[in-house]
Amino acid sequence: MIALSDLSQELGAHLAHEDSFIYPRMIQSDNALTREAASAFTAEFASLHADWTMYLNEWNSECIAEDWDHFSLVTLSILDRLQRRVDAENNILYTTALRESVLSLREGVAV
Template structure:
C-alpha cells in the first residue's frame, strides 16, 4: 500500500524540478540545461504516475456509492488526463532542435505547462491525498 509521506516526498521532488526548470527558462537561453532538467522531471513524473494512477483514482472512484467525492475525483481525473496528453504533446513538439531554434516559444509553453503541473500537484496535495488517507486507501507512513 502506498503512503502519504512518500507521495508527498515525490510531489516535493516534482515541484523542485519544475522550479529548477522555471529558473533556467527565466534566464539566458540554455537549451542543454533546460532539456536535462526536463528529462529528469519527465522520468520522475512517469515513475510517480505509474504508482499513483493505478491506485488513487481507481480506489477513490470505487467509493461512488458511498459518498459525494467521486464527482470531484472524476473531474480531477479528467483534467489530469488532459494535462497528461498535453505533457506528451509538449515533450514531442519541443525536441532538442525545436528548443534551440525557438527558445522564446519553448519558454512560453514550458512556463504554461509547469504552472499547470504545479497546480495539479497542489490540488492533489490539498484534496486527493487527504481524501485517500481518510478513506484508508493510503497509509500515513510506510509500513515498518
C-alpha cells in the same frame, strides 16, 4: 533536454502510482463525493497528460534552440499547470484519500 527527460520520468512514475493505486480505490468508494473527486482528477489528468506528451514531442533540442523565447513561455505554462496539479493533489486528493482510508500515513510522517 536531460532535465525534461528526467522530469518526464519522475512524473510518469508518480502518475503511474496514482493511476494504479489511489484512483481505482477512490472511484470504488461508497462516498459519492470521493468518487466524484477521483473522477474529476482522472479526467483533468487525461487532458494534462495529453498536453504534456504533445509538449515533449514538439520541443526537441533543435526546436528549443530555434525558438527559445516561445519554448520558455510554453514551458512556464505547462510547469504552472503541473504545479497547480500537485497543489490540488496535496490539498484535495490526498486529504480525501486519507479521510476515506484509501491511503494511510507512513510511520514517522507528520501531519
